[in-house]
Structures are given as structure tokens and as C-alpha cells.
Amino acid sequence: MPGSPPDPYDVAVVGAGPAGLAAATTAADHGCATVLLDDAGRPGGQFWRRAPGTAEAGTDPTADRAGLGRVLAGLLADLGRVDVRTRHEVWSVQAEPAGFVVRAQVDVGEVAVRARTLVLAPGAHDRQLPFPGWDTPGVVAAGGLQALAKEHGVLPGRRVVVAGTGPFLLPVAGAVIARGGTVVAVAEAGDGTGWLRGPAALLGTPGRVRDAAGYAAVLARHGVPFLRRTGVVEAVGDHRGVTAAVLARLDGAGRPDGGSRRTVACDVVATGWGFTPRLDLPLGLGCTTRVDRDGSLVVAVTARQETSVVGCFAAGEATGVGGAELAVVEGRLAGLAAAIRLGNAPSDPPPARLLRRRRALRRFAALLHAAHPVPPGWPAWLDGRTTMCRCEEVTVADVDEAVTDLGATDPRTVKLLTRCGMGWCQGRICGEPLARLVAAMTCTPYDPTSMATRPVAVPLTLGALATGPS
Amino acid sequence: MLATTASDRPTRAPDVVVVGAGIVGTACAFAAARAGLSVVVVEGGAIAGGTSGAGEGNLLVSDKLPGPELDLALLSARLWRDDLAPWLGPRLEYEAKGGLVVAPTSEAAAELGETTAAQRAAGVAVTDVAAADLPTIEPYLAPDLAGGAHYPADAQVQPIAATALLLREARTLGTRVLTGTRVTGLLRAGDRVTGARTPSGDLPAGAVVNAAGPWSGEVAALAGVDLPVRPRRGFVLVTAPLPHVVRHKVYTAAYVGDVVSDEAALQSSAVVEGTPAGTLLIGASRERVGFDRTPAVPVLRRLAAQAVGLFPVLAAIPVLRTYLGFRPCSPDHLPLLGPDPRAPGLLHATGHEGAGIGLAPATGALVAQLLTGEHPELDLHPFRPERFAA
Amino acid sequence: MTESFSFDGTVVTFRPGQTIGAALLATGTRSWRTTRRKGRLRGLFCGIGVCFDCLLTVDGTPDQRACMVEARDGMEVRTQQGVGRAGLAT
Numbered sequence: 037m038p039g040s041p042p043d044p045y046d047v048a049v050v051g052a053g054p055a056g057l058a059a060a061t062t063a064a065d066h067g068c069a070t071v072l073l074d075d076a077g078r079p080g081g082q083f084w085r086r087a088p089g090t091a092e093a094g095t096d097p098t099a100d101r102a103g104l105g106r107v108l109a110g111l112l113a114d115l116g117r118v119d120v121r122t123r124h125e126v127w128s129v130q131a132e133p134a135g136f137v138v139r140a141q142v143d144v145g146e147v148a149v150r151a152r153t154l155v156l157a158p159g160a161h162d163r164q165l166p167f168p169g170w171d172t173p174g175v176v177a178a179g180g181l182q183a184l185a186k187e188h189g190v191l192p193g194r195r196v197v198v199a200g201t202g203p204f205l206l207p208v209a210g211a212v213i214a215r216g217g218t219v220v221a222v223a224e225a226g227d228g229t230g231w232l233r234g235p236a237a238l239l240g241t242p243g244r245v246r247d248a249a250g251y252a253a254v255l256a257r258h259g260v261p262f263l264r265r266t267g268v269v270e271a272v273g274d275h276r277g278v279t280a281a282v283l284a285r286l287d288g289a290g291r292p293d294g295g296s297r298r299t300v301a302c303d304v305v306a307t308g309w310g311f312t313p314r315l316d317l318p319l320g321l322g323c324t325t326r327v328d329r330d331g332s333l334v335v336a337v338t339a340r341q342e343t344s345v346v347g348c349f350a351a352g353e354a355t356g357v358g359g360a361e362l363a364v365v366e367g368r369l370a371g372l373a374a375a376i377r378l379g380n381a382p383s384d385p386p387p388a389r390l391l392r393r394r395r396a397l398r399r400f401a402a403l404l405h406a407a408h409p410v411p412p413g414w415p416a417w418l419d420g421r422t423t424m425c426r427c428e429e430v431t432v433a434d435v436d437e438a439v440t441d442l443g444a445t446d447p448r449t450v451k452l453l454t455r456c457g458m459g460w461c462q463g464r465i466c467g468e469p470l471a472r473l474v475a476a477m478t479c480t481p482y483d484p485t486s487m488a489t490r491p492v493a494v495p496l497t498l499g500a501l502a503t504g505p506s
Numbered sequence: 507m508l509a510t511t512a513s514d515r516p517t518r519a520p521d522v523v524v525v526g527a528g529i530v531g532t533a534c535a536f537a538a539a540r541a542g543l544s545v546v547v548v549e550g551g552a553i554a555g556g557t558s559g560a561g562e563g564n565l566l567v568s569d570k571l572p573g574p575e576l577d578l579a580l581l582s583a584r585l586w587r588d589d590l591a592p593w594l595g596p597r598l599e600y601e602a603k604g605g606l607v608v609a610p611t612s613e614a615a616a617e618l619g620e621t622t623a624a625q626r627a628a629g630v631a632v633t634d635v636a637a638a639d640l641p642t643i644e645p646y647l648a649p650d651l652a653g654g655a656h657y658p659a660d661a662q663v664q665p666i667a668a669t670a671l672l673l674r675e676a677r678t679l680g681t682r683v684l685t686g687t688r689v690t691g692l693l694r695a696g697d698r699v700t701g702a703r704t705p706s707g708d709l710p711a712g713a714v715v716n717a718a719g720p721w722s723g724e725v726a727a728l729a730g731v732d733l734p735v736r737p738r739r740g741f742v743l744v745t746a747p748l749p750h751v752v753r754h755k756v757y758t759a760a761y762v763g764d765v766v767s768d769e770a771a772l773q774s775s776a777v778v779e780g781t782p783a784g785t786l787l788i789g790a791s792r793e794r795v796g797f798d799r800t801p802a803v804p805v806l807r808r809l810a811a812q813a814v815g816l817f818p819v820l821a822a823i824p825v826l827r828t829y830l831g832f833r834p835c836s837p838d839h840l841p842l843l844g845p846d847p848r849a850p851g852l853l854h855a856t857g858h859e860g861a862g863i864g865l866a867p868a869t870g871a872l873v874a875q876l877l878t879g880e881h882p883e884l885d886l887h888p889f890r891p892e893r894f895a896a
Numbered sequence: 897m898t899e900s901f902s903f904d905g906t907v908v909t910f911r912p913g914q915t916i917g918a919a920l921l922a923t924g925t926r927s928w929r930t931t932r933r934k935g936r937l938r939g940l941f942c943g944i945g946v947c948f949d950c951l952l953t954v955d956g957t958p959d960q961r962a963c964m965v966e967a968r969d970g971m972e973v974r975t976q977q978g979v980g981r982a983g984l985a986t
Binding site: 075077082161162164171173174175176177179180181183184187188189190191192193275276277314426427428429459460461464465 | 911913914915917918919921922926927931933934936937938939940941942943944945946947948949951959963966
């Protein structure tokens with residue numbers, strides 16, 4: 037772009053997934069000087085997975101694939117007036133008198149980007165629940181398997197068991213089949229797809245129903261067993277990795293029936309329990325959060341997508357997991373609200389059709405959350421040797437010792453005593469499960485907040501931190 | 507929520523209520539319980555949820571000039587090494603790693619030499635180290651330092667484990683612990699403090715020990731007495747896990763000056779040390795900003811720059827996280843330890859600033875002596891809590 | 897022209913745009929790291945750069961996420977034992 041970049045920008049958007057793309061293009065449409073930052077090498081985020089050089093439809097099962105694919109392709113093509121900064125790993129966002137400063141690590145240096153308003157669209161990642169053997173090579177996140185298959189054309193093995201809960205398991209299984217792998221079984225911990233016949237069709241989201249039915253048909257055609265109320269309660273392996281998965285029937289609370297255990301040979305177990313938003317930056321800024329009905333910590337926002345921090349907006353999974361189309365709708369609303377705040381757009385009520393769409397999609401997301409809960413009986417899957425924290429190799433027995441022997445009554449104290457959550461990933465994988473387990477062990481309310489707070493949102497070197505800009 | 511550990515309800519009021527389940531409070535509880543007293547510990551948040559969970563776990567004599575605090579530190583270091591470390595076991599992670607103070611300039615080195623001479627005369631084990639010998643002790647130190655001093659008696663523990671272990675031992679001796687329970691008032695009979703009030707009910711007791719760290723002033727105010735304890739914020743940077751790169755707790759001589767400074771503005775000096783887990787802890791900053799928890803990026807940058815200045819190899823090492831805490835500070839930087847003549851029945855055990863972990867066992871021992879009527883084994887006059895009253 | 901990187905001395909080819917992790921998995925390699933406390937094998941887990949399980953050393957720099965680093969011709973990739981900076985140990 038000619039000339040030097042604006043300082044400050046009118047709008048800084050963090051995260052270039054569907055929500056961020058929609059927010060940035062909308063803000064730019066209203067004449068705002070807009071910068072869009074993302075840590076990946078190209079925009080698109082997690083929900084939009086395509087092989088380099090091709091444009092495929094989005095893989096969100098809760099989306100009308102063809103329609104959403106067109107929308108996202110349109111957004112990507114519309115970035116001409118946005119200053120797109122890829123490979124920018126944002127480690128801190130802070131409020132200043134005139135707006136916000138976004139600090140990002142780039143290569144081994146650091147930049148500070150200033151803007152009058154801020155849209156946070158950090159997205160989400162697969163929620164994981166530890167289980168015996170989940171740290172054996174070959175056990176992967178469902179989203180990770182999909183990324184490998186769709187973006188790189190690679191499968192980590194030939195015989196895959198897909199397990200967990202939620203409609204996302206279906207397209208993951210589909211991706212394995214599309215790449216020539218075998219799906220040994222899909223193990224859904226919940227009731228399954230009862231919502232298909234329920235009110236979903238009445239909520240104006242028939243596309244979702246069509247998509248799910250489409251995936252189910254693919255599985256049926258390939259003879260893939262779709263096992264309801266079933267979980268992978270153990271991954272078995274040797275020194276090279278996973279060799280088998282132990283399936284068990286689950287009761288209504290998700291507790292395994294030991295007598296129903298059976299072992300199936302496989303070399304990959306792909307697990308996912310829905311998604312959990314990345315709240316490092318909103319928490320660092322002091323945004324008010326709440327626990328959504330799927331147990332995820334999310335940012336509280338107004339009807340205009342504004343957070344409790346004036347001038348800071350949030351959109352997409354961060355405000356409540358609900359899929360790519362909802363993310364686009366929220367992104368548009370957030371970009372518009374930022375433009376209004378800057379005086380670049382009249383402060384009329386937002387377009388009614390956007391509000392209607394958001395309402396419908398949020399209702400649908402709530403329905404899905406209710407149909408695919410994290411099973412409260414999950415702690416019964418664990419034994420003392422189960423790894424709780426992969427990074428620091430902390431076991432369930434270590435957590436138990438902290439609670440029963442050392443008197444810890446909350447996740448933060450358990451973390452400080454056991455090092456659970458203090459490794460490289462800083463509790464991104466184990467934080468929520470630890471909070472659930474500690475709540476169950478101590479009979480205290482589930483609170484994921486202390487495990488989600490990370491003033492340093494990505495690792496940066498001491499040298500970069502020492503010499504970075506003010 | 508009142509949670510009892512003993513199955514029988516006690517039939518009489520406890521001898522002492524300890525306010526605060528940080529390192530000082532739990533050390534007091536354990537010492538009192540060992541002396542045969544019945545104890546209830548009341549903690550508004552979680553065990554070690556305040557200052558004790560936000561430090562580095564150091565037990566230092568190196569940073570103390572001859573005087574009452576050094577005497578307290580020497581006694582306490584002995585109690586850690588000979589009494590508590592064996593008693594509490596390997597979970598404590600007691601490590602006698604030693605401290606190394608380095609002087610960046612020849613003036614600083616000369617000053618350090620005077621300090622070590624005085625400390626040596628007061629009973630501290632310390633060896634002066636010439637600049638040429640520093641690499642033997644710490645291979646990765648910057649090459650341009652002017653000299654140093656080695657303190658073999660400096661040690662480290664895991665501070666949250668230490669707090670939890672002390673409390674566990676106290677529980678074994680009958681101590682009750684109430685977490686998530688704030689003290690909202692103190693019970694009085696005339697001037698006398700006769701217990702504590704909580705939202706769950708009243709706790710009559712023979713005595714109350716105020717070990718509430720940076721919140722001790724608020725607790726004292728419940729008895730109508732002024733205790734000038736103020737928070738002094740500090741940040742710590744934590745690196746990715748590393749192999750054994752830094753052998754001691756290493757810090758620059760300016761650290762001691764920062765501790766005793768009255769400056770409200772940022773004081774910072776390089777402090778770098780390893781942990782059993784392999785991460786490096788980098789400090790140390792001091793600011794008077796009340797209880798502001800917003801990460802101050804300029805402070806974090808300064809800490810990083812100082813660490814890299816001391817150990818250039820660290821420039822490529824990633825920082826994984828940062829945490830902050832509030833040290834409880836008194837106007838003359840000495841703890842407030844002893845009975846409050848303005849409120850008989852109330853004892854204070856606070857104001858340890860950044861030395862709480864190290865000074866806790868001696869504090870506990872002295873408080874137990876005061877509670878049982880034994881003669882305190884140290885002169886407590888310099889620590890008398892009423893010394894700032896007009 | 898087939899591009900490749902070396903992995904512990906072995907030649908690994910890759911398609912343009914593939915990450916090191918994807919390329920290794922395509923060869924059937926599922927682990928390239930041992931944990932520092934218990935020496936357990938790890939490879940790729942979350943696949944999107946969040947879990948930091950897939951760390952390996954690239955061109956001498958340790959702690960690189962295999963799932964995030966795009967493979968480049970001539971890269972020297974090594975498995976990472978423990979903390980991966982063993983050369984630093986005093």
C-alpha cells in the first residue's frame with residue numbers, strides 16, 4: 037500500500053477467520069482505516085480450510101456449504117481496502133486513552149499497532165477431555181485431523197476412530213473417507229442427531245438439517261457405524277503409537293459401562309467435544325465474560341457486539357460457539373458498530389435481517405449445545421495414571437493429591453501445586469478439564485476463569501520483549 | 507462455608523484465630539499447634555492465594571543488611587533447613603542452591619565488598635568473588651561484570667507447596683481451616699479483641715493473629731488501629747523450560763537498594779533464577795500502584811532487558827507467562843510482629859515485604875512463643891506494630 | 897523439481913504449502929519428540945498451533961511447532977529430546 041500506514045488506525049481487527057473478515061470488510065466499507073491481524077500465513081481462520089490455490093466450501097456442518105463458501109470467498113476477495121497483516125502473533129492488547137494498542141510478535145521482532153477501536157475475533161479450538169492413553173501418538177484433535185486432511189491432503193493413519201460429541205464429528209469422518217482412509221466408527225457420547233427431527237427445521241435453519249443429513253448419508257454409504265451414547269474411553273498403543281481404541285457405552289450422564297468395553301483396531305483416534313473460544317486477549321483487556329451453556333468461557337457483548345470495554349467489540353466464536361455463518365453475521369454487526377462509534381456511519385438500528393439471522397443462528401447453536409453437552413460423568417473415565425496436563429505430564433493422581441492431601445479447593449491452587457497448565461500451552465488444552473475435575477472433586481462450582489487468564493497470549497522471546505516498541 | 511476437619515464440634519473456643527492462610531499465617535498456625543494450642547485459620551480466598559502464590563519461594567540472607575531483619579532471617583533460615591525441610595519432606599522442594607550477587611561497576615563492587623564484610627561480621631556465610639572467577643560459578647553471566655559475592659546459605663522452596671504443607675501439618679494437629687471466608691469484624695470486650703466475625707458466624711478465640719499480608723491494614727482497621735501496610739506490586743516473567751542454565755539465584759547489587767527505597771515509582775533490578783521444573787523466573791520490580799492488576803508492559807520490558815543484560819544467552823529464550831503479586835510493605839521496610847498494645851488480644855505478623863517465605867518459620871516460632879507466654883527468642887522491639895503511631 | 901527437507905538425516909519430500917508436521921505424517925512418522933520429565937513420545941495433537949505438543953528443532957532453532965511451520969527446501973529438521981536445548985546445559 038502506498039504511503040505510511042495510519043497511526044492510529046480507525047479499527048484494528050484481531051483474527052482473520054469468518055468473523056474478523058466480515059468485521060474488517062464492513063468497517064472498510066464505511067471508510068474506516070482498518071488493519072486485520074492474524075497469526076497464520078493467510079487469512080481464513082480455522083473454519084475455512086482449503087488446499088493452497090483452491091477455493092473449497094467451508095467445512096462447518098452448521099452451514100449451508102455452498103452459500104457460506106461463496107460468502108467467505110467474497111470476503112477474502114474484498115480485502116483490498118484493508119491492511120492485512122499475516123504472521124502477526126498478538127501477545128497483548130491494552131486500552132490506552134485514545135484507543136487500543138495491539139502488540140504482535142512478527143518473526144523474532146515485535147510491532148505495536150494502534151487503533152481507535154478494536155474488534156476481537158480470536159476464534160476457538162477443539163475442546164478436549166483427557167482420557168486414558170490420550171497422550172499416545174496417533175490420538176489427535178478432530179479439528180487437527182480435518183486441517184491435515186483438507187489443507188495438506190494428509191491422514192495421520194489409515195484406520196480412524198472419530199469420537200467425542202457434536203455435529204463436527206461428521207465432516208471429520210467425511211474428510212477421512214474423502215482421502216481414502218477407513219473410519220472404523222464414529223462414537224458420539226450424546227443422543228446423536230435427535231435435533232434433526234426437532235425444532236431445528238422450524239428455526240429457519242433448514243440448511244443445517246440438510247448438511248447433517250448429507251454427512252450421515254456418506255457414513256451410511258461407507259458402512260461406518262455411528263454409535264450413539266458411546267465413547268472412546270481408552271487409547272491403546274505401543275512405542276510407535278495408537279494401535280487400538282476401547283469403546284464403551286455411556287449412561288445418561290456419560291459414565292462408562294465397564295461391561296460394554298470392546299476394543300477396535302485403529303491407528304488414529306480423532307477426538308473433539310465441541311469448541312472452546314480463545315479468550316486470552318479479551319480477558320487481558322478486562323472484558324466481562326460469562327460461562328455459556330456448553331461450559332465455554334465467552335465474552336459478554338451487547339446487541340451491537342460491544343464488550344464491557346468501551347470501543348472494544350467481539351464477534352464470532354468468542355461470544356459463544358455457533359459456527360461460521362453466525363460468525364460472519366456478528367462480524368458484520370461489529371464492523372458496523374465500530375464505524376458508528378467513529379462517526380463513519382449513521383447510528384441507525386442495525387439491519388433487521390442481520391439481527392434476525394443472528395437470533396436464529398444463536399437459537400440453533402443453543403439447541404446443539406443442549407444436544408451435545410460435555411458429559412458430567414466424564415471424570416469416571418479417568419484413572420490415577422491418566423495424564424491431565426500433556427505439557428507438564430501431570431496426572432489425575434497428582435491433581436487428586438493436591439485436593440485431598442494438600443487441601444486445594446480451586447483450579448488455580450491445583451495448578452500452582454501440580455504445574456497443571458503451566459507448560460507451553462499454558463492450560464489451553466487442560467484448563468477447562470482441570471476446572472471441571474476440580475469442581476467435581478471438591479463439590480464447588482465450575483469456574484474456568486482462572487485457568488483461562490494469560491497476560492502473555494503467545495510465547496515471545498526475552499530479546500523481543502526487551503526491545504519491543506512502547 | 508464453614509468446613510471442619512475434626513468430626514466433633516469443638517466444645518470450647520479455640521486459643522487462636524489466624525487471619526490469612528498465606529505462608530506467614532500457616533507458619534504461625536503450625537507453630538501454635540505444635541505448642542499445643544487449638545487454632546482456627548480463616549482465609550478469605552484460597553490457600554496461598556495472595557502474595558505467597560506470586561513470589562519465587564526464596565529464603566534469602568544475602569539481601570539483608572545487618573540489623574533486626576537479618577537476625578530474623580538467620581533464625582528463619584536455620585528453622586527452614588533444620589526443622590521444616592526435614593519435617594515437610596521432598597514435596598517442599600527445598601533446594602540450598604545459594605545466591606550470587608553481582609556488581610556491574612567497580613563502584614558497585616566496592617560497595618558490595620563493604621556490605622559483605624558487615625554481613626560476615628553479623629554471621630552470614632559469604633565469599634567475595636573476583637570478576638575473573640564469576641564464569642566458574644555462573645558460566646552464562648555477561649562478561650563485563652566487576653565482581654560478585656556468593657552466599658551458600660540462600661535457598662529456595664516451592665512456596666505454594668510450603669504453605670499447603672504447613673497447613674496440612676497444622677490440620678494433623680487439630681487446626682481447623684476455613685477458606686473462602688473473609689473476616690468482616692473483630693469481636694471485642696472493651697479494648698480486648700476476643701475473636702473474629704465472619705459471614706458464616708462468630709469465632710470467639712483467646713487471641714487473633716493478623717497475617718493478612720497486604721490486606722493486614724484492613725484487618726487492623728477492624729480493631730480500630732492503624733497499621734500502615736501498603737501493597738508494593740511486583741511482576742515475574744517465566745520462561746519456557748530449560749536445561750540447567752542458571753545455577754544460583756543471581757541478582758544485581760542494586761536489588762538491596764530497591765528493597766529499602768521509598769520510591770513510589772518503578773524500582774527494578776535484575777533477578778534471575780532457575781526452578782526444579784526447568785523454567786527460569788525473572789524479576790524484580792517494585793511499584794506502589796495500589797492493587798492494580800493491569801500488566802504494565804514497560805515494566806515487563808525492563809525486566810526482560812535486565813535479564814538479557816545479565817545473561818545474554820537468554821535473548822532467544824521464550825517467555826511463556828507472567829504473573830504479579832503485591833508485597834506487604836511497612837514504612838521502614840521491617841515486619842510488624844508482635845502484640846498490639848492498642849488492642850490486647852490482637853497480634854500482628856505481617857509486613858514482610860518480599861521476604862515472607864524466608865521469614866515465615868521464625869515469625870511463626872515467635873508468634874507461638876508470644877501466645878504461650880514463652881520469652882521470645884529474638885528481641886521484638888524493632889518489629890513492634892505500634893511503632894508508627896503518632 | 898521435488899522439494900525436500902532432512903529429518904534426522906533422512907530425506908523427506910513435501911508438497912508446496914505443506915507443514916513439516918503434515919509432511920512427516922505422510923511418511924508414517926507419528927512422533928518426533930520426547931517429553932522432558934517422563935521421556936514419552938509425542939507428535940502432532942491439536943494440529944492448529946495451540947497445544948505445543950509437536951515441537952521439533954528446525955535449522956537449529958528448538959521449540960518450533962511442526963503443525964505451523966511450512967516446509968522449505970533444504971530445511972534441517974531434528975527430533976527434540978526433552979527441552980531441546982541440551983547444548984546449553986552447564
